[in-house]
Amino acid sequence: MKKSKKGIDKKVGTPPETLIYTGDKREEFEITITDYNATEYKRIKVKDVDECASFKDSSTVTWIDVVGLHRVDAVEKIGKIYNLHPLVLEDILNIHQRAKIEYFEDYIFIVLKMLTYDDKSHEIESEQISMVLGDSFVFTFRERTLDIFDPIRERIENNRGAIRKKGADYLLHALIDIIVDNYYVILEKLGEEIESLESEVVTNPSHDTVQAIHKFKSNLINMRRSAWPLREILSQLSKGDSHLLKEAPIYFRDVYDHTIQAIDTVEMFRDMSSSLLDIYLSSISNKTNEIMKVLTIIATIFIPLTLIAGIYGMNFKYMPELGWKYGYPLVLAVMLVIGIGMVVYFKRKKWM
Numbered sequence: 001m002k003k004s005k006k007g008i009d010k011k012v013g014t015p016p017e018t019l020i021y022t023g024d025k026r027e028e029f030e031i032t033i034t035d036y037n038a039t040e041y042k043r044i045k046v047k048d049v050d051e052c053a054s055f056k057d058s059s060t061v062t063w064i065d066v067v068g069l070h071r072v073d074a075v076e077k078i079g080k081i082y083n084l085h086p087l088v089l090e091d092i093l094n095i096h097q098r099a100k101i102e103y104f105e106d107y108i109f110i111v112l113k114m115l116t117y118d119d120k121s122h123e124i125e126s127e128q129i130s131m132v133l134g135d136s137f138v139f140t141f142r143e144r145t146l147d148i149f150d151p152i153r154e155r156i157e158n159n160r161g162a163i164r165k166k167g168a169d170y171l172l173h174a175l176i177d178i179i180v181d182n183y184y185v186i187l188e189k190l191g192e193e194i195e196s197l198e199s200e201v202v203t204n205p206s207h208d209t210v211q212a213i214h215k216f217k218s219n220l221i222n223m224r225r226s227a228w229p230l231r232e233i234l235s236q237l238s239k240g241d242s243h244l245l246k247e248a249p250i251y252f253r254d255v256y257d258h259t260i261q262a263i264d265t266v267e268m269f270r271d272m273s274s275s276l277l278d279i280y281l282s283s284i285s286n287k288t289n290e291i292m293k294v295l296t297i298i299a300t301i302f303i304p305l306t307l308i309a310g311i312y313g314m315n316f317k318y319m320p321e322l323g324w325k326y327g328y329p330l331v332l333a334v335m336l337v338i339g340i341g342m343v344v345y346f347k348r349k350k351w352m
């Protein structure tokens with residue numbers, strides 16, 4: 001999994017509540033505000049953080065999507081407007097967090113990993129998504145622009161489903177649900193990859209096959225590292241232990257079930273990848289055995305022939321066959337009969 005570690009050393013030795021961006025992505029800073037209820041809808045893109053303040057106490061549901069965590073000043077200003085704890089802002093800017101959930105009096109803070117699959121490198125890429133759920137708003141903080149949330153925006157804009165009739169907690173469910181759904185897209189591609197590896201291991205194993213298996217196992221380990229904490233988050237959200245979770249707990253239980261299924265699939269793929277290495281070693285061993293078998297048969301056939309050639313190559317003066325007119329062709333004929341006879345015998349024994 002591609003995961004940058006640049007900037008993490010900046011946190012070493014700093015006091016708590018120190019706001020430092022630990023990533024390296026520097027995309028253009030952008031805030032997309034989606035505000036809606038059952039009858040009204042508005043979506044705007046802003047550059048000035050102050051424009052978010054007017055939506056703080058709105059009676060409608062407001063989704064504020066912040067892209068560009070390198071703008072530490074903007075994230076800090078959003079925190080002051082919405083009274084977010086400095087430790088929460090610190091965790092938002094530290095992109096190497098483990099997935100987690102934290103409850104505060106007026107909001108819930110969630111960190112999770114969004115995964116994407118690179119078809120060219122066959123690697124899973126990870127991006128940290130930080131979410132803040134308030135009474136009537138949801139914040140999403142991320143490093144770069146991705147289209148994974150576009151289906152949610154289309155549902156809101158076109159008033160499809162129940163999302164416009166529900167509250168902010170349902171919006172949070174929709175955002176997490178689409179992240180989990182994307183896990184299944186990755187698992188489908190991993191399933192195709194492991195089928196290809198199985199065929200390659202059996203028919204034509206090579207050193208590249210071993211490298212591909214190790215990369216596959218690395219992808220599974222990192223995917224498991226993202227999915228397991230998410231299961232814990234969804235388990236807590238499904239219990240509805242906060243006044244901010246009004247209608248969505250039952251929906252979170254459904255996403256929780258999907259996460260468990262994804263984890264089970266990951267575990268199955270891990271077992272399959274481990275067995276692939278065993279199959280690879282067996283295939284290489286069988287291939288080596290076949291080669292040694294052929295070489296042994298050839299050597300065995302030539303042992304008696306070499307013995308005969310060695311005897312008549314000694315050139316003693318009184319060897320009677322050396323003066324015989326038909327000695328040379330007879331020896332060749334005997335050697336030929338021995339060779340053919342041994343080949344026939346080996347075939348009857350099914351050794352070749």
